[in-house]
Amino acid sequence: xxxxxxxxxxxxxxxxxxxxxxxxxxxxxxxxxxxxxxxxxxxxxxxxxxxxxxxxxxxxxxxxxxxxxxxxxxxxxxxxxxxxxxxxxxxxxx
Numbered sequence: 001x002x003x004x005x006x007x008x009x010x011x012x013x014x015x016x017x018x019x020x021x022x023x024x025x026x027x028x029x030x031x032x033x034x035x036x037x038x039x040x041x042x043x044x045x046x047x048x049x050x051x052x053x054x055x056x057x058x059x060x061x062x063x064x065x066x067x068x069x070x071x072x073x074x075x076x077x078x079x080x081x082x083x084x085x086x087x088x089x090x091x092x093x094x
Contacts, residue, residue, distance in 0.1 A: 001038070004028035005047075007055055009068040010035055014052040014084055016066075022047040030055065045083040052084040064089050 004022065005015035007030055015030045022028065023046050030039045039055065047053050052066065058078040063070045072089045082088070 001029055003031045003038075005030040005041070005053060007032045007039070008034065008066065010037075011065060011068060013054060013056050013058055013062070013065045015041070015055050017047045017049050017051055017053060020049045022049075028053075041081050043081045043083075044079065045081075047083050052089075054078045054080050054082050054084055056080050 004019050005017050005028055007015040010032055022043060024044055027040060027042050030041060032039060041055060043053055057080050058074040060074055060076050062074045064072045064074060064084065072091045074088060075090050076088055078084060078088050
């Protein structure tokens with residue numbers, strides 16, 4: 001089985017794409033490092049390598065968690081499998 005995305009901690013809301021060419025509608029396999037588990041997710045958007053995808057639904061203003069760290073907030077609802085980037089996540093720093 002090949003791994004398409006990586007999630008560091010079980011409580012994280014995002015995974016990071018580790019392969020190129022992810023297309024909308026593709027079923028991906030992710031590895032949750034904490035606990036050494038695999039999960040699956042069908043993506044709704046193309047995801048560039050190194051970019052984030054939601055591994056659970058996020059409501060507007062929810063904290064976005066990566067490596068068990070709050071890295072920002074959702075500026076609109078984000079569904080599981082969607083691409084997370086500047087169009088739907090904003091830093092809390094400013």
